[in-house]
Amino acid sequence: MIPPHRLSYHRKPSPPPVTPFPRSSDSSSPTLKMLPEPPATLILRRFLFLVAVSLSCVILFRASDSIRFLPRFQSSTSGSSFSSFPFNFSAFDDSPLEAGDGYRLEKVLKDAAMEDSTVIITAINEAWAAPNSVIDLFLESFRIGDHTRRLLNHLVIIALDQKAFARCLVIHTHCFSLVSDGVDFRHEAYFMTPDYLKMMWKRIDFLRSVLEMGYNFVFTDADVMWFRDPFPQFYLDADFQIACDIFLGSSDDVHNRPNGGFNYVKSNNRSVEFYKFWYSSHETFPGYHDQDVLNIIKSDPFILDIGLKMKFLDTAYFGGLCEPSKDLNEVCTMHANCCFGLDNKLHDLRVMLQDWKHFMSLPPRLKRLSNFSWRVPQNCSLSSIHHYDSLKDIEEGGAGLT
Template identity: 25%
Template sequence: MAEEKNGRDINDSDDLRKRNSSSAYDRSAIILATTNTAFLDFTENWLESLKRVNITDHVNIIAEDKSAYEELSKRSDIKLKIFLTNETNVPATFLRFGTEKYIQMVNKRPMYVLSYLRKGIDVLFSDVDTVWLQNPMPFFYGEYDIHIGRDVYEKERNDVCAGFVYYSATNAAINLVVKWIDLIQAKPKINDQILLNQLFKNKYIRTALKVNYLDQRKFVNGKDYFNPEWRMKNSNIKPVVVHNNWIIGHDIKIQRFKNVSMWYLQ
């Protein structure tokens, strides 16, 4: 990360966890996301959802192109710390899931996370195609290395989602992310989430981690939440975060949010 605008120094973020969590940890924490110009509308919608749950500080965004960096740097309604990545080879256009350029972009995310963890700073990484309906910070309590949601939670298969993860700055979490980066470098054509799941299936790596699997009814994936039958069955539970995944395409994602009144942009 080369340039930065807005917000305060990263070391000034040391009260986020204390203010929002019941954990006894003394470490600081930040919220981290990445974006490019094509996903700026989702980024703006995500930021609006943060404001609606009174999160207006300690938000770090890494822009993958200069236009996104310049646009986000104009905002003054929320305290953002904006970085422009050193590697600006990612196009500003929409990157379809699974394409080579898409994989190149998402596979940089573990390196960004690691840069904070090595400074002793916890990281809540979030995709920008999420909407936050409650402040999630109080849910990250306990002596865990990672709090993570799942895309698949079946008896035979239990796949984690790399798009919403709380990383504690522990040795075990750092070791996992280092192994993850090594695997990405060895297999650069495979996306980060697939490789993270490969690591989670390694019993030696998995047993070294203290993992809290987030309640899938509160941290909901797109396959479930946008199914009317699921929402009716779970109508007594208020979601914390809704992830608009399990679907491919920019405009169809927007329409999905609009259908449930979660698209906040005019």
């Protein structure tokens, strides 16, 4: 596990009192005892004192102002203290594009949060942020969805490179740039390549940090289309609930195949400890991505020990190309999972949006009676993913679709 970097901020000491005219060591001097100070000397002495006080105030103000924008490293739901961020957050860099207070993570989250401190988070790189790419389709789904447009006010887009951040500033309100030294996330990260694995695990550790700051979140991949408000379908008593590639009929069945591209997590000690455990497990199972590791650890006794309540979301409401939601009157989200290649993904996402627009154009009576179904997957194929799944099962005992 990457060791946490500790941020230290030292307040400069106030300058010593200015004594421009020291008294003579000869205490018996009659001149010093008897003669009053000239008016000009008294005025100069007061002026220099005011200058010293003003400089002290400026130093203290700057120190307190830098601290004011530091993220909260203590959970709002407990008295325990958590470790600081392990990332090179661009909010603390000197880049002109990111140095403004408006792009600090604490402020971005606060501005986007709902009344209960819940935010919606997605992450993009240059490939997914390009015009007419994934992020545009993602935002369009909110605009054409059923009562989803208002949720854009609570969406935070995490940019993994400078071009993605610049594009986010053009198309959305709440943006944050997350930069990693020595890692290039600009281009399409192909499934299970080293860059893909770094991106997935970076995401897990970043989300742990958001929980530590006291924010609940819905994390959504940008290739998840939002067609209805999902919050009414979430379980009120769950700490961690996650969508599935394959749903077996029960929200409590650990044999469900979860997909890390969509989950709702509440900020508390249990969820923070779970994310720490999840992230640290990538060292125990090197070469696996976060979803594979989750499939391995979801039954671990540690989860029972910390008391985490985990739920799996029904694909009837939270579907995907692996297992599409069948009833468009019920669907909340649809994920372009089980798909290799950006071009294939974009093609099927556009078809998905066309299908939804056609459904929404129907009169209410026809919507209820309609047997309308998705025309996807088309270019996306499950065969290559089943092949990967079989190899993992045979070679290393891994499980899980992607």
